[in-house]
Amino acid sequence: MAAFVLALHVDRLAANGALPAPLDAANRVVYVREGDATIRAAGQAATLAANSAWHGAVPCEITGGNDGATLLRWELLPAGPASAGAATLAHAVELARPGGYLMRCDRVDFPLAGIAYTHTHEGPGIRCLLTGELRVNVSNVVVHAIEPGEAWFETGPDPVLAHASEREPTSFVRVMILPRELKGKTSIRYVRAEDQDKPKTQRYQLFCDEWISL
Numbered sequence: 001m002a003a004f005v006l007a008l009h010v011d012r013l014a015a016n017g018a019l020p021a022p023l024d025a026a027n028r029v030v031y032v033r034e035g036d037a038t039i040r041a042a043g044q045a046a047t048l049a050a051n052s053a054w055h056g057a058v059p060c061e062i063t064g065g066n067d068g069a070t071l072l073r074w075e076l077l078p079a080g081p082a083s084a085g086a087a088t089l090a091h092a093v094e095l096a097r098p099g100g101y102l103m104r105c106d107r108v109d110f111p112l113a114g115i116a117y118t119h120t121h122e123g124p125g126i127r128c129l130l131t132g133e134l135r136v137n138v139s140n141v142v143v144h145a146i147e148p149g150e151a152w153f154e155t156g157p158d159p160v161l162a163h164a165s166e167r168e169p170t171s172f173v174r175v176m177i178l179p180r181e182l183k184g185k186t187s188i189r190y191v192r193a194e195d196q197d198k199p200k201t202q203r204y205q206l207f208c209d210e211w212i213s214l
Contacts, residue, residue, distance in 0.1 A: 002214060003079035006177065007090035008126045008151050011071040013037065013064030022061045027076040027212045029105045029175050030054045030062065033130065035069035037062055053105045053173075053207035072128055074175040076103065076212070089151040093124045093177060095214060100180040104187070105208040109171040110134075110164035114202055117195035121156040121187045125176030132170025137161040159191045180211055 011019060013035070030039060031053040038047045041060035048054055062071065079092060095101060101123070110116075110132070128151040137143045139158050146152060154160060156176070164170035178187050190196050 002095050004093050004095055004214070005077055005079050005090050006093050006124065006126055006153075006175070007075050007077070007085065007087035008128060008175075009073040009075070009086070010088050011062070011069075011073055013062070013069045013071070015066055015068045016064060017068065018061065018063040022059050025057060025059050027057050027103055027214075028055070028060070029074045029103060029208055031072040031074075031105060031173055031207065033070045033072055033173075035067050036065035037069040037071060038065070051107070051205075055103060055105065055208035055210045057212065072173060074103075074105070074126060076177060088128075089126055089153060091124070091126065091153040095177065097179055100211065101177050101214065102180050102183050102209060102211045103175060104178055104182075104206070104210075105173065105175045107171060107173045107205040107207070109169065109203045109205070111169060111201050112164070113166045114164040114170065116160070116162040116202060117198060117200075118159050118161045118191040119195075120159055120189050120191060121154065121176060121178075122182060122189070123156045123176050123178040123187065124154065125156070125174050126151055126153050127172045127174040130171045130173060132168050133165040134170055134172065135163045177212075183209055183211065 032048045036049050129146045134146045
């Protein structure tokens with residue numbers, strides 16, 4: 001298996017400020033949590049408003065707008081001493097599917113007291129909570145409450161049960177590394193037969209769903 005690291009960085013840019021140096025080539029997703037930002041790569045420029053995302057694999061430069069920006073930046077890199085850098089969260093992942101992979105970024109929104117019934121995904125990913133609170137149970141063992149700004153890693157195969165806040169709407173954004181054949185398709189699988197037909201109240205917003213080369 002090939003060893004990689006999936007890392008999440010949080011970048012805070014002042015008004016019209018830029019990252020200190022251009023970013024090297026990497027499979028990368030940039031999500032604008034607050035403000036707006038312009039990404040320049042391969043001779044093109046894309047301006048992103050809040051709650052939008054960009055995917056690319058080439059070197060790029062990022063500049064904040066007139067009000068600055070807060071960015072969530074995921075990178076998938078070969079494992080090595082510099083692969084995580086000063087990441088908010090980084091986790092090793094093993095990738096060896098002969099069919100290849102895609103990099104998906106989406107947002108999940110829950111109503112009050114929403115539930116993600118016990119489920120798995122077909123690949124690993126890092127999530128970051130945007131609003132509310134999420135109580136996450138992994139493999140019927142680990143239970144912890146996640147608050148806005150906190151990030152967590154899910155392996156994919158480990159069963160996860162999540163309960164959203166009863167006081168306010170809850171949302172998170174995530175990037176997952178999934179088999180290429182799932183492009184445009186859901187990655188979730190419910191573990192218990194009795195949960196298959198229960199109403200699913202969470203809503204999904206897809207930003208990026210792009211095949212990648214490793």
